[in-house]
Amino acid sequence: MLNHSETADRTGAVSLLKDFIAEKSYAPGDRLPAERELIGQLGMTRNSLRKALDSLEREGVIWRHVGKGTFIAGHEDQIDIGKLSEIGHQITPVKMMRARQCIEAVIAREAAINASRQAVMKIKQVKERARQASNWNDYETQDDQFHYAIAEATDNILLIALFDQLNKVRRAVAVSTVIRETERPPENHTSFAEHDRICAAIEDRDPKAAHDAMWQHISSVSARLFGEV
Known part of the structure; x- marks a missing residue:
């Protein structure tokens, strides 16, 4: 079970990633930078970034394709x-x-x-x-x-x-x-x-x-x- 500190870290990483997406004005279908680039730009660990990406994927904000990258989801991609x-x-x-x-x-x-x-x-x-x-x-x-x-x-x-x-x-x-x-x-x-x-x-x-x-x-x-x- 996550302790309060781990929960806060994950929540903070998700918020940071969401803010980054908004600031860069990424649109549906746009590809996010590679993990290594995101780690440098956001100043977070690989583990924190991957957990944040998992959370955004579950929310329907992004989708990932093996070997091709991470993309911003469109309204048609999101689950009801x-x-x-x-x-x-x-x-x-x-x-x-x-x-x-x-x-x-x-x-x-x-x-x-x-x-x-x-x-x-x-x-x-x-x-x-x-x-x-x-x-x-x-x-x-x-x-x-x-x-x-x-x-x-x-x-x-x-x-x-x-x-x-x-x-x-x-x-x-x-x-x-x-x-x-x-x-x-x-x-x-x-x-x-x-x-x-x-x-x-x-x-x-x-x-x-x-x-x-x-x-x-x-x-x-x-x-x-x-x-x-």
Whole structure:
């Protein structure tokens, strides 16, 4: 869980980045400078910048494309958060997980076909950060990034947008009632091995194995959290 200082730092970084975008008069479709340039111009750490970019992406202010950069979103790119929230209150957690299973399995398949070396490396890095998480909040953040990195690896902007909308519905569904019996994921947490299989299939360029591994992973998570598949 973020402490007050970390929360303030993240909020400050987001505000700084938003002010920079406004001052430079960036318009929809404009590309932001590279991370290294932004770090120098904004005077923040790489970690703070990436967290701020993640926040703006979730808000629909920007969108990112692997290998091409970060762009200002237009009105047509932004998600109607109100409608997604309504769906989140109407769908059951199990049906939400079934939707994830159907969509993310196909996304994993496409990632196995299209992932660049850089995209595979990112998936592996996030996978390891999830394994090393010191608490459940950190794990869930890295788990979210793992699945997003797989969507990015498809190099298909429509699939990335579809995943992003699905993920927003997932966040709106009340899964916070899940009771955690440990401070952090245990060493034998089943998702670790499942993530390994998904990552290996994508790296091996095996579309069927990637599809099946993701299908089984979402099924396993649903069964563990809700007792249903």
